[in-house]
Amino acid sequence: MQSGSAWALQPLAEMTTAEFNDWQALLETRSGIVVSEQRRSFLQVHLSARMRELGVSDYASYYQQVINGPCGAVEWVALLDRLTVQETQFFRHAESFQAVTDFLTKKVQSTQSTASLSLWSVGCASGEEAWSLAICSAEVLRQASKKIEFGITATDISHNALRKARRATYDPRRLKNVPTELVERYFTIQADGMYQVVSTLAERLCFARLNILELAQAPIFGMDVIFCQNVLIYFRRWQRREILNRLVACLAPGGMLVVGVGEVAGWQHPDLEPVADERVLAFTRKG
């Protein structure tokens, strides 16, 4: 006999090629995420799990349900949570966070006291990346004698991921990359053993749902740091470049764009200069 969870992970049936093509195209058009033939079983398993909950037995009927009307739009939101990879960590790529810290330190030295810093975590998942940027900023400003404010914008396509990010409560095992001193400064331990981000840091964060395919409509500009890692890897190459070009327009002159190493080979932009550190893939905007 199979256990309940093993049963839940069984696809209902093999998808036909036409069904796979429809689902693949829908996901790519709406979110940019490409499900390659190798990840077909991933798609089947996750669609099946949701279809079981709804009592729908074939992929084509469920497809019609998702693309039609207001109920379809609601169902799409629920489905997207299952089809997006939301794996993340605090200080996931340490070198990139060090590059942000170095950049902010220099910026603060050359900035007047009344100024403010704006940072953006693009595809923040359950928040660890955004909170890591907040900790870097708070640390830089704590060590500077100037009174400079900072704010972090954190966006994602997944409502569920954003809910977790806003809750800002993490299991201690998730804090393994955060130095003890910083855990003590920026988290409080709750009665249930979970760690909660302190309110003085939490008030610096603003979470919002944003599909990066819709950047053109987003009123985001003048960012000092844009951090976009492990999101574009699921997109086609031409799409990655197009999104990066749009992100450049959201940077303040002199601002820094940090991408995941290896996520965009050979991309250049006339307004950007690469950061001379081969451990990171980062650029600063000229001017």
Ligand SMILES: C[S@@+](CC[C@H](N)C(=O)[O-])C[C@H]1O[C@@H](n2cnc3c(N)ncnc32)[C@H](O)[C@@H]1O
């Ligand atoms: C693997 S996580 C990366 C999280 C974090 N940036 C990191 O590096 O640890 C990818 C995130 O991108 C989000 N995502 C995927 N497609 C997106 C889109 N079109 N617009 C905005 N966010 C998207 C997913 O919901 C997910 O939370």
